[in-house]
Amino acid sequence: MKRVSLKDIARIAGVSPSTVSFVLNGKAKQMRISETLASRIMEVAKTEGYHPNPVAVSLRTGKSQILGLIVETISGNFFASLSRIIEDEAARFGYKVVYTSTENNRQKGKELIGMLSQRQVDGYIITPTPGMEQDIKELIADNKPVVLMDSYFPGIDVPHVLVNNYEGVMKGMAHVIEKGYRRIGFVTVDLDLVQMEDRLKAYQDSMSKAGLDTDNLVLTLKYEEDKEQGIESVTSFIKNTPDLEAVFFATNYLGLLGLESIHRLGLKLPDDLAMIVFDDHDVFRLYPPGITCIRQPAEEIAKTALELLMEQLGKGNNGGESKIEISPGLVIRGTTEYVQKVNK
Amino acid sequence: MKRVSLKDIARIAGVSPSTVSFVLNGKAKQMRISETLASRIMEVAKTEGYHPNPVAVSLRTGKSQILGLIVETISGNFFASLSRIIEDEAARFGYKVVYTSTENNRQKGKELIGMLSQRQVDGYIITPTPGMEQDIKELIADNKPVVLMDSYFPGIDVPHVLVNNYEGVMKGMAHVIEKGYRRIGFVTVDLDLVQMEDRLKAYQDSMSKAGLDTDNLVLTLKYEEDKEQGIESVTSFIKNTPDLEAVFFATNYLGLLGLESIHRLGLKLPDDLAMIVFDDHDVFRLYPPGITCIRQPAEEIAKTALELLMEQLGKGNNGGESKIEISPGLVIRGTTEYVQKVNK
DNA sequence: CTGAAAGCGCTTACAG
DNA sequence: CTGAAAGCGCTTACAG
Numbered sequence: 139m140k141r142v143s144l145k146d147i148a149r150i151a152g153v154s155p156s157t158v159s160f161v162l163n164g165k166a167k168q169m170r171i172s173e174t175l176a177s178r179i180m181e182v183a184k185t186e187g188y189h190p191n192p193v194a195v196s197l198r199t200g201k202s203q204i205l206g207l208i209v210e211t212i213s214g215n216f217f218a219s220l221s222r223i224i225e226d227e228a229a230r231f232g233y234k235v236v237y238t239s240t241e242n243n244r245q246k247g248k249e250l251i252g253m254l255s256q257r258q259v260d261g262y263i264i265t266p267t268p269g270m271e272q273d274i275k276e277l278i279a280d281n282k283p284v285v286l287m288d289s290y291f292p293g294i295d296v297p298h299v300l301v302n303n304y305e306g307v308m309k310g311m312a313h314v315i316e317k318g319y320r321r322i323g324f325v326t327v328d329l330d331l332v333q334m335e336d337r338l339k340a341y342q343d344s345m346s347k348a349g350l351d352t353d354n355l356v357l358t359l360k361y362e363e364d365k366e367q368g369i370e371s372v373t374s375f376i377k378n379t380p381d382l383e384a385v386f387f388a389t390n391y392l393g394l395l396g397l398e399s400i401h402r403l404g405l406k407l408p409d410d411l412a413m414i415v416f417d418d419h420d421v422f423r424l425y426p427p428g429i430t431c432i433r434q435p436a437e438e439i440a441k442t443a444l445e446l447l448m449e450q451l452g453k454g455n456n457g458g459e460s461k462i463e464i465s466p467g468l469v470i471r472g473t474t475e476y477v478q479k480v481n482k
Numbered sequence: 483m484k485r486v487s488l489k490d491i492a493r494i495a496g497v498s499p500s501t502v503s504f505v506l507n508g509k510a511k512q513m514r515i516s517e518t519l520a521s522r523i524m525e526v527a528k529t530e531g532y533h534p535n536p537v538a539v540s541l542r543t544g545k546s547q548i549l550g551l552i553v554e555t556i557s558g559n560f561f562a563s564l565s566r567i568i569e570d571e572a573a574r575f576g577y578k579v580v581y582t583s584t585e586n587n588r589q590k591g592k593e594l595i596g597m598l599s600q601r602q603v604d605g606y607i608i609t610p611t612p613g614m615e616q617d618i619k620e621l622i623a624d625n626k627p628v629v630l631m632d633s634y635f636p637g638i639d640v641p642h643v644l645v646n647n648y649e650g651v652m653k654g655m656a657h658v659i660e661k662g663y664r665r666i667g668f669v670t671v672d673l674d675l676v677q678m679e680d681r682l683k684a685y686q687d688s689m690s691k692a693g694l695d696t697d698n699l700v701l702t703l704k705y706e707e708d709k710e711q712g713i714e715s716v717t718s719f720i721k722n723t724p725d726l727e728a729v730f731f732a733t734n735y736l737g738l739l740g741l742e743s744i745h746r747l748g749l750k751l752p753d754d755l756a757m758i759v760f761d762d763h764d765v766f767r768l769y770p771p772g773i774t775c776i777r778q779p780a781e782e783i784a785k786t787a788l789e790l791l792m793e794q795l796g797k798g799n800n801g802g803e804s805k806i807e808i809s810p811g812l813v814i815r816g817t818t819e820y821v822q823k824v825n826k
Numbered sequence: 827c828t829g830a831a832a833g834c835g836c837t838t839a840c841a842g
Numbered sequence: 843c844t845g846a847a848a849g850c851g852c853t854t855a856c857a858g
Contacts, residue, residue: 500838503837
């Protein structure tokens with residue numbers, strides 16, 4: 139059962155391969171091929187079960203119709219929500235998606251390898267992690283279509299889509315402040331990413347706007363620390379901060395550490411201590427009730443990222459909707475859905 | 483920054499493309515190319531940063547060095563544990579892995595499409611679901627290397643690796659029976675898969691061996707039912723079965739339904755009711771303490787599946803270990819790790 | 827309206 | 843020991 143080739147179809151239909159190719163690629167009228175001939179060729183192709191060999195097409199055209207999605211880790215909810223959406227959307231444009239993850243462990247290596255050996259993909263959607271700057275620059279230099287998701291590097295001029303982090307934290311803070319909380323702590327991590335800066339900034343701004351002090355209320359964990367160390371830091375932070383009423387955790391990972399700390403201290407949510415979490419990855423459902431959560435719309439982010447990529451690939455069919463804010467080469471977009479769970 | 487081609491290397495090194503190809507593919511001595519020449523060519527290739535174009539190689543050789551992994555769903559722990567392991571193992575043999583899922587919703591469609599459009603992959607690892615028989619037969623007919631994982635179709639003669647379901651259930655049953663339980667229920671689903679049959683058989687055998695009755699103790703849910711319906715069925719089963727002491731859930735999905743039912747009935751595990759679960763997919767950690775769990779070693783299954791596939795691809799480097807039981811065309815292997823949690 | 831020809835980047839008999 | 847040539851299956855100027 140050999141695969142039928144374009145040549146086979148040509149032979150059976152009694153025409154030249156070129157003609158078959160034109161017809162099958164919808165260039166029949168453009169090439170002024172008679173409708174009769176065209177439909178006859180179509181017919182033959184169908185009855186013979188012809189499918190073009192994508193490898194040959196790719197070699198000839200230089201396009202693979204494949205997109206590369208690079209995420210931090212392939213296990214986890216973020217990837218799960220994302221992959222489905224991106225795969226579906228990509229399919230609508232005739233693209234397939236392959237995944238790679240940087241899996242923090244083999245940081246330096248894997249991502250490079252992945253990129254190099256994958257230069258066959260037509261475009262990239264990347265969730266950037268610290269240290270990827272160089273790789274991304276290379277892609278840009280290579281004129282590869284790239285969209286960053288969930289974060290970006292201020293120094294690199296590349297389209298990206300992420301939630302409005304500042305606004306998100308402002309909303310969360312406004313909420314707890316309005317509820318009457320005053321002594322609000324903030325737990326973050328020393329990751330050199332813009333979204334972390336924005337979140338901290340928003341915390342500080344909202345506190346000062348409310349005339350509240352932030353002295354000794356910010357805990358910055360080390361990215362390198364392991365989970366247990368993190369939990370201990372948070373635990374002692376909570377225990378040793380006088381009159382602490384609420385804590386804002388800047389990422390969902392930090393939130394999980396916080397949850398464990400609160401558990402160990404025997405505190406009850408939200409009565410003893412209120413908790414607000416900035417949910418990076420739409421994993422809200424992991425949290426128990428009694429937590430205020432800034433939730434990121436993973437689906438919207440993913441869809442938008444794909445749209446931006448398609449635009450670069452010349453398939454920019456943004457239809458009626460053009461309300462994507464485009465700063466010079468940059469795209470920032472995102473809404474924050476505010477989920478209210480604190481019942482104080 | 484154009485990609486350098488093999489031809490470029492040849493030109494720079496002052497030899498023919500063939501020679502370069504031979505050297506780079508490690509056929510230098512086989513072709514009796516002088517070591518001096520060979521190392522010079524290697525040198526040029528390295529300094530020029532040459533990487534063969536996999537698309538061209540694939541077109542020419544008919545091999546893609548890509549494996550297809552088809553799972554039920556891409557979100558979920560099973561996929562997460564699997565993907566990592568299979569990807570790593572495959573890399574050791576020089577293969578990449580692409581994923582697809584059947585995502586029960588678009589059952590009939592997607593899987594077909596996935597297969598057809600992917601005929602470029604060199605081999606398949608498939609977690610079969612009911613209805614895939616035809617597709618798998620086609621692959622076999624096409625002489626494509628295929629390994630089934632986690633289940634198999636008795637009618638199709640293809641290598642597969644799965645846990646010993648019968649043995650697993652026997653162990654679990656032996657345990658609870660030994661603990662003194664007598665009225666043990668069994669909850670299963672009307673899925674037409676061999677492993678479900680094996681599990682039920684083992685339940686019946688162990689009950690009869692212990693001289694216990696199974697009348698009205700087996701609940702078979704409909705596969706088509708949604709979650710809520712399932713929970714209600716299980717709930718009423720538990721409530722309406724007199725003197726029920728323990729329930730064996732034949733899959734982890736059923737186990738989750740059971741958990742919810744027990745919760746709704748306000749029962750306490752394992753005091754009011756003991757629970758045993760056959761964990762399809764190594765997601766044991768999802769269960770609370772107090773549950774007896776038959777656990778599948780996902781890692782071992784995945785590794786074995788890959789080995790079997792490599793064997794078909796002629797890379798059978800099974801080293802010293804050859805204790806894979808091979809029945810005619812069939813492979814059954816697996817161990818069950820028995821995790822004891824019931825403290826009665 | 828349609829066909830012959832070149833070429834994408836490789837590998838591999840074949841011929842020296 | 844090494845090179846010229848064919849060919850994997852397509853697409854696309856180019857020439858009628």
